[in-house]
Amino acid sequence: MVRVAIAGGTGGLGRAVVEEILATKKHDVFLISRTEAFKDDPNVKVLAIDYDSPEAIASVLKSNNIDTIISTLGIFQEAQQKAQLNLVEGAVQSGTVKRFAPSEFGLDYVQNKKDGVAIPSEAMRDLKTGTVDKLEASPLTYTRFVCGFFLDYFGYPHYPTYLPYMGIILDIANGVAAIPGDGEQPVTFTLTRDVGKFVAESLSLESWEPTSYIVGDKVKLNDMLKWAEGATGKKFDVHYDDVAKLKTYQVTELPSNVPRYAFFPKEMMFGMLAMMGLGMAEGHFDFKGPTLNEKLPQVKTTKVKDFLEEYWTGK
Structure with missing residues (x-):
């Protein structure tokens, strides 16, 4: 204990x-x-x-x-x-x-x-x-728990999460996509509850490594878009923000973020979203090396496709 x-x-x-x-x-x-x-x-x-x-x-x-x-x-x-x-x-x-x-x-x-x-x-x-x-x-x-981008953001408002909403990549409710790069670079997504499960199980490990990679799922953003369209049954308005654009701190605006400018100024939000998008486009969310998943196989993670289908089918 x-x-x-x-x-x-x-x-x-x-x-x-x-x-x-x-x-x-x-x-x-x-x-x-x-x-x-x-x-x-x-x-x-x-x-x-x-x-x-x-x-x-x-x-x-x-x-x-x-x-x-x-x-x-x-x-x-x-x-x-x-x-x-x-x-x-x-x-x-x-x-x-x-x-x-x-x-x-x-x-x-x-x-x-x-x-x-x-x-x-x-x-x-x-x-x-x-x-x-x-x-x-x-x-x-x-140990540093490194888990990629939180999957919770893509279930709003249907998935119960403690995270405040922020629209990035997919505005599923409004059918708009702003994909950084060409959408072919793998990105790691992990649900916060899955992160919690890995942390909980790690407490019983005899030793900790300095870095603990957690991979809920690793997917291409184009596949994620396809699954979201399949779940909702609608064709998205798709935009690709290339690396040059992201480096100027600009992104395609997602409608669901507009009401949030009142407490998260647009310029600041664009800058943060652009840099996170740049990280995805350049492969910094595609972690290499041993993962905590391999050490703790009893922890089952939520897959992106299953998550989108569960919370967006027919919506």
């Missing part, structure tokens, strides 16, 4: 991770959070910490005998990275924490930095890799 604390466990991915760990009924689960999510769940103990004080963090972790930390904190700004760096330092000082999974997920930021790739941006990449550098220099065992 592991005594595991999840940081950011009330967020979109974090909540799915917490629920999947709880579902195993194998571990003592703690939540590092400032909110009251799970407050009525007797199987979850909420730990209040001061992210500005590694010493205070260490005291809380030690007093609760925490041995593993999973971070799902959103790392978009220096202040958020500082919180995670302090969490690492607190884990080291605690003397009880032996393993730490930083908030990585998505892309392989370490490999991208080695390759000189700045997706979705150099700043965000370096915020991610900065924590890995600190872990590398620490006595802690760590």
Whole structure:
């Protein structure tokens, strides 16, 4: 049995991770959070910490005998990275924490930095890799869960997910496609709940590798478009955004994103979507090497075609 604390466990991915760990009924689960999510769940103990004080963090972790930390904190700004760096330092000082999974997920930021790739941006990449550098220099065992793009986004509004909606590649409800590149480059997609299952099962592994690739499914975007059209029974208005266009931070507008400009400015959204699309078009979501799937064959993942058919057939 592991005594595991999840940081950011009330967020979109974090909540799915917490629920999947709880579902195993194998571990003592703690939540590092400032909110009251799970407050009525007797199987979850909420730990209040001061992210500005590694010493205070260490005291809380030690007093609760925490041995593993999973971070799902959103790392978009220096202040958020500082919180995670302090969490690492607190884990080291605690003397009880032996393993730490930083908030990585998505892309392989370490490999991208080695390759000189700045997706979705150099700043965000370096915020991610900065924590890995600190872990590398620490006595802690760590792994980076790298899972590709979240499949959840393609089930909205029919699939129940904790992620806020963002339209990318396919606006299935409106029958519009904005495909980066030529659509022939394989892309890794993983459902957040499947990520949670892999994290949960990883807690029982005797050892962790520095990188844990998770592949829910790896498909070509043209095939994904074909399956979406087949499920809905409608022909999409299809656009291909070539690499040159993506590098200017421009993408084909998806109708479902327009209402979201009120809280996510269009220019910022276009820039992020363009860089994520560029990552797909250039193969950065086509992970190479051993996967966690091979080590944990008992975890069955959701396939893209099955997902689209389940949530979009006849809609």
